[in-house]
Amino acid sequence: MSKIVAVTACPTGIAHTYMAAESLKVGAQKLGHEIKVETMGSSGVENQLTEGDIAQADIVIIAADTNVDTSRFAGKPVYTTSTGMAIKDGAAVIKEALKSATVTAERYISETKEISARRSAQRTGVYKHLMTGVSHIIPIVVAGGICIALSFAFGIHAAEEEGSLAAALMQIGGGAAFALMVPVLAGYIAYSIADRPGLAPGLIGGMLANQIGAGFLGGLAAGFIAGYLVLWLKKSIKLPKSLEGLMPVLVLPLFSTLIVGLLMVYVIGTPVKSAMDWLTEGLKSMSGANAAILGLLLGAMMALDMGGPVNKAAYTFAVGLLASNTFEPMAAVMAAGMTPPLGIALATFMAKNKFTPEEHEAGKAAAVLGISFITEGAIPFAAADPLRVIPSIMAGSAVTGALSMYFRCTLRAPHGGIFVLPIPNAVGNLGFYVIAILVGTIITALLVTILKPSLAQAKTNMP
């Protein structure tokens, strides 16, 4: 007996959706399988599948004539057909589905992307604003960081020679790209909060944070103050109808910029600069056990929710420190973000008898996602068996983070996975960095392999 979940849907949603659902039910009964069918009809979704239903299902059948989002079935074998086929012969569809439903590596990757997209759409409040800012600076920092790394390829002091290519690369990366990082971060945080009127005071406040030396902490402060300030000004300032056109072009930008600017210069700038200096000095002088402990913490955070808020907190911390020329946490965070999918992929290769053929296929996809630093690649496995998988990936990531910090590995670009490793000087202490990633991957793989019951065992333990 197999457990099946199904979704039916059609364009009008009056008849075919329900006939397909009933026909699948009748067919499943005839064949002695258990089935739950969700109908997406014109009177809404009925008999909705829960996460538990999906986790327990052996296969998923989608009988639809419209597009059905399959991201919630990531990692499950899915068989897709039309409502017509299901209505014509429900039992035949079920037989065919059990025979040919598959997980392909390609589908696994696209489903992981859908999960990430859905997660970012669900972000709200302060977290959403922060992530809007961070996502806008990532491309700038990647491009800038790699330009700086390339400049060093000509020699550590090559950029000091005026007119040389090394100097030009340094000007692009350090002089321009990295100088934009904090202003753009602040600008887009404010933009996320207050829409376009937030951009001016955010960018300018961020620029001031740069000039004062208040780094990314100053930028965060400027961005959030600017955003909420503009919201408040919009509500409080009442102009006669005839002058309302002046609000977005003169009144809001001028007053918000004045207030944010003066706050940055006279009130916030200096204490935040001290905090920033204390943080970067502390991180720079940190070594041995202390560095390892920080790496352990950052690593575990990266794996805990695989791209969720805790993961992003660690990631944002590391990216922000790049603006203050602190590169060790970035290295630890990226390495620890790569090992969860990599470790799981290795486990599917090592313990063939503990994973279904679909999971072997999904493992290959997880490997591709892992080398690209897409931690979300571990989610389908973690969702299916959280109590075994999440501790395993956290342990691997924590060790990788600790080793990377201990060996003082550095990383100048905040993304790119394995593909930034060959770029000269992008990674400092490259050999040990690779070792850190490998050790974490192996630890995760071993733990998953030990904790997971074999397929035969899992079947007999079923209630």
Added chain:
Amino acid sequence: MRVSELLSEDRILLDLDASTKEEVWYAMASVLYEAGVVTDLEAYLKDVEAREKMGTTGVGHGVAIPHAKSSAVKSPGLAMARTKKGIDVSSLDGSLADIFFLIAAPLDADKVYLQALSKLARLLMHDSFRDGLRSAGESKEILRVIASLEEEMDK
């Protein structure tokens, strides 16, 4: 709302003599027109035809469910016909249809009504339901078949 409430004896045509699906539609739609459900017979039939062009409503097992949401419909309504011989409706499974349900829905059809129709759609997938409709001798018996299986399903 129950399917049996949407249908009544005078909206069931038994042993209808027809040779094309359009003839069946016309006969059933006329019943709904006389009952005041459909306000403009021609306009409604045009909408049914337009829906049919999007994909056959011959759902197989000898059943067809022509339907349309239309501005020519005043209130939700249902009519049924059983034809003397099977009629080609380009069914999904190639079968000839002898059981027809014509569904008339106003443009702003509400949820209660849609749920009743979804129940009818589900009922049609059961062999026992279709057998009951085919062996019924008179309209009253058809209503009884629908009511009893509907009750069973609600359990």
